[in-house]
Amino acid sequence: MTEQQDRPAQPEDTEETLTAANQKVTEETFEDTAAEMEADSDIAEESAEDLSKLLEQARAKADEHHEQMMRARAELENLKRRHARDLENAHKFALDKFVAELLGVWDSLELGHSAAQDETADVNKLREGTELTLKMLSDVMAKFNVEQIDPIDQAFDPEFHQAMSMQPRADVPANTVVAVVQKGYTLNGRLVRPAMVMVSQST
Secondary structure (H helix, E strand, O other): OOHHHHOOOOHHHHHHHHHHHHHHHHHHHHHHHHHHHHHHHHHHHHHHHHHHHHHHHHHHHHHHHHHHHHHHHHHHHHHHHHHHHHHHHHHHHOOHHHHHHHHHHHHHHHHHHHHHOOOOOOHHHHHHHHHHHHHHHHHHHHHOOEEEEOOOOOEOOOOOEEEEEEEEOOOOOOOEEEEEEEOEEEEOOEEEEOEEEEEEEOO
């Protein structure tokens, strides 16, 4: 056995060993901590890039939605203006077709009136022309659902008739229309003008 082997460990050796061990642990810990910090830094950098990309995507979506909203608003405004214009035109020109149909009746009346100015005019022809004109007018009115109310010999109806006077009559039931002073008219079933009538009264 050598002297070094036989010599027990001295405090100086133990301290050196501990110092070396501590230094080694410290170095390893530092290396591990540095590696962890570097990894965390990489993760943080990647997270920041991801967040930046997400933010850019969100901004792009917001811009796209804003543009779509502005287009929709512009289309709505155009639609409102077009609707207002169409409504105004509908009010202005609602009678276009009706007027166009009446022009023929007007022409016929003017021709009849001119013919009646002639002293040698044939009354029968004037009567015939007047009947044709009335037929034209009646056809136009029927085409536009204008119906005549001529309630002679019908029961008095206050919704469509207006009594001008009462006549005591024994030959007809009470409240019967015995004379029509002026005919009434309806448009699509709605009263335009009531018929002016004379109504029977029990004696």
